[in-house]
Amino acid sequence: MGKSLNGKELGTGISQRNDGLYQARFINRFGKRQTIYAKTLSEVRHKLRTEQCNDEKAVNVVDRSMTLDKWFDIWLDTCKKNCRNSTKGSYVTHYKRIQEELGWRKLTSLNLIVMQEAFNKLKTDNARKNSKKILVDMLNKAVDTDLLVKNVAKQINTVISKEEKKERRVLTLKETDLFLKQAKGTFYENLFILALETGLRVGELSALQWEDIDLKNKVIHVRHTLCYFSRNGKYVFEMHDTKTNNGKRAIPLTVKAINSLECQKLQ
Structure with a gap:
């Protein structure tokens, strides 16, 4: 007493x-x-x-002073510890869009209105969509850690500008021929031919090594990707395994692709 x-x-x-x-x-x-x-x-x-x-009722939190900025650092270092550096870099990019408006706020003060106002200031629906993914995951982990009762970020509306999705455009046969004529004799000619014949992504093309190429069986084994991202204020290249198992695949080679690889090997 x-x-x-x-x-x-x-x-x-x-x-x-x-x-x-x-x-x-x-x-x-x-x-x-x-x-x-x-x-x-x-x-x-x-x-x-x-x-x-x-x-x-489990409404109270472990640390009432926890800000979103502080939680982002903990979330990135702990919950995303095993992610690639390039992936972490993309998380930082998406978070920075909302950091000025929300980073200084305490987790317990992040109501839907406050967050929606911050997201409304972003320039595109795509930017809102990517930043929401990061915020939702962050606050999900905060709920799991008993820092929050529920994750209201799930209710954020990201479709405001209602931008029309641009249809992907591919080169016509005539445009492809014209492109290769202009590339003939240049340093990247063989690379351009291989790209057009295989449909490989830029990162996958850049990461190709001779041990990935089986000319005898006319196939390329996609195992790696070359990432380019910002680290400590400087942009760096880093080789990674493909992000998913589905990314590891074997691509058959056309006669044109094989010729370009053989020419490249002679250089």
């Missing part, structure tokens, strides 16, 4: 400090001692009941 300055019993966990301020303490569900302060006895009792009720 705690006591007031004049010796009056105040109840379990409640006491009065020498400066007259009342304080109440209890052990929350995380095993940590919480302390509540108030100027009057009735106020501190009310706050204590509220906090104990929140604790029982």
Whole structure:
């Protein structure tokens, strides 16, 4: 039982400090001692009941001062520890779009209106979509860690500009012939031919090594991709295995592709 300055019993966990301020303490569900302060006895009792009720309903959080910026660093270093550096770089890019508006805010203050206003300021629906993916995953982990009760970021609307999706355009046969005529004799001629004949992505083409190419069986084994991304303010190249198992594949070679590879090998 705690006591007031004049010796009056105040109840379990409640006491009065020498400066007259009342304080109440209890052990929350995380095993940590919480302390509540108030100027009057009735106020501190009310706050204590509220906090104990929140604790029982799992509404309270481990760290009330946790900001979104601080949580992003923890999320990236802990939850995404095994991701590629290039993938982490893309997470940083998508997060930076909303950092100025939301990064300084405490997790407990991130309501739907606050977040939607920040997303409305982004220039495109695609930017909103990518940044939402990062934020939703971050807050999902915050819920799993008992930092939040629910993830309201899931309700953010990303379709505002209603941009029309541009149809992918491919070169016609006539355009392909014209392109290769212009590329003839250049340093990249063989690379361009191989790209057109196989449909490989730029990163996959750049990562090709001779051990990946089986001219005897007329096939290319796609095993790696070359990534170009920012690290500590500088852009660097880094070789990685393909991101998924589906990315590892064997691509048959046409006669034209084989000729370009044989020419390249002679150079």
